[in-house]
Amino acid sequence: MGLNRKRSDYAAHSKKITRGQRWKALRLQALNRDEWACVQCGELRGLECDHILPVRDRPDLAYALSNLQILCGRCHARKTRLEVGHKPLPPKRQQWRELLREMSREPIEQS
Numbered sequence: 001m002g003l004n005r006k007r008s009d010y011a012a013h014s015k016k017i018t019r020g021q022r023w024k025a026l027r028l029q030a031l032n033r034d035e036w037a038c039v040q041c042g043e044l045r046g047l048e049c050d051h052i053l054p055v056r057d058r059p060d061l062a063y064a065l066s067n068l069q070i071l072c073g074r075c076h077a078r079k080t081r082l083e084v085g086h087k088p089l090p091p092k093r094q095q096w097r098e099l100l101r102e103m104s105r106e107p108i109e110q111s
């Protein structure tokens with residue numbers, strides 16, 4: 001076993017899972033559920049099965065259908081880049097997020 005600890009990137013983590021037979025069956029289930037289209041943009045070609053919560057963070061959900069979504073190669077690459085790079089959100093998205101947070105606070109305060 002090569003102990004190459006530098007390769008602790010996301011791809012390496014999910015590769016262990018995406019090699020097996022179990023994954024193949026699960027991927028097919030996810031494809032059927034998401035109707036063979038990218039859930040973000042509706043693209044029908046070049047589809048990939050993505051872990052919503054990365055395997056590195058939640059290895060226990062690696063085979064949970066509810067943690068899978070179908071993405072096209074482009075959307076998948078974008079998501080992975082965000083996860084790995086932790087890029088800050090553009091200001092407009094950040095504002096939106098804060099607004100949502102504020103709105104979701106309201107029901108909690110009533111008691």
Ligand SMILES: [Zn+2]
Nearest residue numbers: 038041072075
């Ligand atoms: Zn897409």
